[in-house]
Amino acid sequence: MIDLYFWPTPNGLKVTILLEELGVPYTVHPINITKGEQFTPEFLAISPNNRMPAIIDSEPADGGEPLSVFESGAILTYLADKHGRFLPTDLRGRVRVNEWLHWQIGGLGPMAGQAHHFRQYAPEQVPYAIERYTKEVNRLYGVMNTRLGQVPYLAGDDYSIADIASWTWVVPHDRQGQTLDDFPHLKRWFHEIAARPPVEKGRRVGEAWRKDFNPASDDARKVLFGQTAR
Numbered sequence: 001m002i003d004l005y006f007w008p009t010p011n012g013l014k015v016t017i018l019l020e021e022l023g024v025p026y027t028v029h030p031i032n033i034t035k036g037e038q039f040t041p042e043f044l045a046i047s048p049n050n051r052m053p054a055i056i057d058s059e060p061a062d063g064g065e066p067l068s069v070f071e072s073g074a075i076l077t078y079l080a081d082k083h084g085r086f087l088p089t090d091l092r093g094r095v096r097v098n099e100w101l102h103w104q105i106g107g108l109g110p111m112a113g114q115a116h117h118f119r120q121y122a123p124e125q126v127p128y129a130i131e132r133y134t135k136e137v138n139r140l141y142g143v144m145n146t147r148l149g150q151v152p153y154l155a156g157d158d159y160s161i162a163d164i165a166s167w168t169w170v171v172p173h174d175r176q177g178q179t180l181d182d183f184p185h186l187k188r189w190f191h192e193i194a195a196r197p198p199v200e201k202g203r204r205v206g207e208a209w210r211k212d213f214n215p216a217s218d219d220a221r222k223v224l225f226g227q228t229a230r
Contacts, residue, residue: 002026002079003056004031005043007033008206010109010168011072016185017164017202018076022083026055046070050227057082076161085219086161096155100147100162104169108144111136112169115176134177141173141183142222159193166192171203 002019004026006012019026031037031052038050054070061082069078078089089096115133118126120208134218144166147154154162170190173180180187193199 001058003029004208005029005031005052007052008210011178013168013203014072015053015075015166016205017199018079018161020198020202022079022085030209034180073101073165080161097160097162100154101165104165107168108140108169111140112176117175120175137176137178141178141186145183145186148189163193213224
């Protein structure tokens with residue numbers, strides 16, 4: 001059994017989608033990030049970066065004590081390794097998946113997140129920041145589009161955790177100032193993955209919570225965007 005500490009953001013949905021793809025039973029524990037629930041001592045014990053998602057696997061492969069994992073990329077790799085799916089075991093296939101997984105973690109996610117912030121949540125318009133991040137996300141979409149014009153999936157012929165990780169960040173493309181019609185290969189890939197039943201099911205986890213989710217409110221801004229080391 002997997003205990004998933006989660007809120008329905010692109011990083012959280014990566015994990016629900018993979019769990020649904022794997023058919024692994026899991027229990028969702030909501031971590032309302034606008035109310036500061038990510039700062040409780042109980043959550044920090046398993047996610048010291050005070051970010052969700054995080055998991056606890058009560059049945060790790062080594063047969064030992066329950067194992068916690070934080071950071072979405074680490075969780076995807078852990079689960080794929082454990083269940084032997086969506087991450088190749090051969091050297092070259094594994095390298096390709098890891099390249100694109102890390103590309104998402106280090107590039108697409110942070111840049112799209114900044115585009116969301118300055119386009120949707122910043123208390124005042126900062127034209128330079130909006131242009132900077134919108135253009136960078138556009139460039140990254142172009143990287144994906146070129147790649148997907150050469151192969152069916154980001155890492156090659158097979159659907160993998162690299163696709164899951166990037167797909168959730170393409171879902172809110174309109175809020176990033178992007179149009180999928182500008183990227184035909186990316187659009188094909190996006191809709192093919194969206195049509196997978198486990199993806200649809202995983203994407204809907206926590207959907208009802210979004211109606212009260214307002215990162216642009218003053219209280220939410222203080223929690224989400226005003227953090228320091230203290």
